[in-house]
Amino acid sequence: MTVVVVEHRFLQLSEVAEELAVSDSQVYHMVRSGELPAIKVGGRGQWRVERAKLEEYISRKYDETAEWVRSNPLIDKEAP
Structure with a gap:
């Protein structure tokens, strides 16, 4: 028996x-500030985040974190 896992294109905020x-x-x-792209859908205007946009956001955060680490090196302080 083969199990097929379907990944939805859009995620609810709770899933994100x-x-x-x-x-x-x-x-x-994050959505309201524009940090994470999202859309409003349906009559009640529910927010949805496209899975590809979430992956782009995560990749961007890795890049930002790597830059922060380079700019803020961990300095080992030797005890006298």
């Missing part, structure tokens, strides 16, 4: 929060 291991409210703020 689970993927990033953060709270729903943090994801909502």
